[in-house]
Amino acid sequence: MSEHPGYRIFVLGAGFSQPAGLPLAGNLFEKVVQIIENQYGRKTKFQTDLDEFKRYARDTRTSLDLESFMSYLDIEHYLKLRGSKTFNEEGNESQIMIRRAIGKIIQIFTPSAEALPKVYYKFVEKLRPHDIILTLNYDLILERVLEHLGIPFRLFPMRYSEVSDDFAIGDSSKDEIIILKLHGSVDWFDEREFRHMQNKLEDFDGRVVTHPVFSDPNKYQASPIVEGPRFPDDNLKNIYRIKKIDEFYIEDTSFEAPFILAPSAIKFVYAKPLMEFWHGLGRAGAANLGLSVIGFSLPSHDEYIRILLFKIAENYKSLWNTPFLNTLKEEIKVIDFRKNQNEKNVLLERYSFFHSSEECFWFEGFNEKSVNFLFKKSRK
Known part of the structure; x- marks a missing residue:
């Protein structure tokens, strides 16, 4: 069997992280x-x-x-x-x-890479370059597995080789998996408020404000989540990822918090620093070869995610019988845990806009068998 060319979209919710023991x-x-x-x-x-x-x-x-x-x-x-x-x-x-x-x-x-359940390794090993993961989770499960296996990935949408004020040249020289953490991450910190306060205090009387991450970037090995040339107004340049995340949460006693969109019905009003993730995302799907949702029950208060998934699904259904890289698109699949038929019916109703049959739903939660279901080819 030939290797899948990738270009699939996976949407991850909290149910994806539950096998690891996350609340x-x-x-x-x-x-x-x-x-x-x-x-x-x-x-x-x-x-x-x-x-x-x-x-x-x-x-x-x-x-x-x-x-x-x-x-x-x-x-x-x-x-x-x-x-x-x-x-x-x-x-x-x-x-x-x-x-x-x-x-x-x-x-x-969050367990260490060595202690994570096998289901995550099984899932990651089936990913291919140019697969896109849209995760609503804050944890580092995926990053830990990918780094442990030495699989290249990036945490931003586009890589550029050249950027000017009004155009950019894309850089496709690297084969890597794309992870977009739409709600932020426990190891991300935004430097904007710190720089603002730093300049404000220096202008006022020469005092210096400190920050556990940005005052000494080497302490917790902080680096921007983006790489290469970027547009001058790209807010992602202000978001830094720290590698020594365990040490930070053990040692630091400051009042600084990670950049996450905390659970809230209006969390998206704080999404401005991550708008590059969302920009044009409603046009995704047409040129993709797979669309799957894992562990996200689509509650009514997450209407903005429902709108996004609706738009991606509509695009995905286009060119349905047209091969791309000698591969046909697969049926849209949903994995979630449901105890009985009533709960199954609720999930089927919530995702009715996918127009997928019940056979495209896995109701036993994210486990090793669900990974087989997820990656099984049904359209030749």
Whole structure:
């Protein structure tokens, strides 16, 4: 059997990370509160905000969960309801505490490359150059497996050989897998606020502001997530990845948080630094040879993801019987865990716009058998 040429799209949700033992969103709230209380105590702005939200949830019959709490905080911050008491552009105090706590929890629960379940190695070994992974997860499971196996990958959409103010020449000289972390990552840090405060303080009285990552980039081996020439206004240049991530979460006691879009119904309002990931993504699919979703149940509050998947799926269905690189497109596949037929029907309804038969759904969660299902060719 000839090797698949790649050019497939894989969309990953929290269910992809569950075999590694990472907590799902519903289990995060209690752990987040515990982490924050252990580090800062109970007399904090976080506790004040949490008590206020509990009153709001009681009086408005809003769910008392992490996503609802973050939505409340995001709206307060984005609309600057505090006025001059708004903490900074990255968020108010509670938002930053929560992002940092989420980062620490996920890193604590993420196994080392050697300890990760075999299902991840089986999945990664079947990937090919030019496959695209759109992940909604913050963890480092994929990066650890790929690096352990020595498989090249990049964390940004396009590589360029030359860039000017209004055009760029693409660089396709490297065969690599593309991973776009649409909601950020536990090992990413945005330097913009630090540089802003640094310049502001230096202009004011010569004082210097410090940052655990950017004051000494070598300490945790920080480097930009992008490589090569970039457009001058490319915000991705401000996002850095640190390699010594375990050391950071063990040693650092600062108030700095990783760049992640925390669980919230309006998280996308903080996506500006990652807009290069989203730019033109709604035109993807037509020239791809596979489209699969793993571990993402498509809840109603993630309408922006539903719109994205709808657009990609519509594009994907075009040129259906036209071979590309001597290969036909495969049926759209969905992997998720469902306990009974009622739950299966809910998932089928949510993804009805895929127009895929039930045979294209795997309801036993992400496991080694599901990898066989995922990569099995059904169209010759």
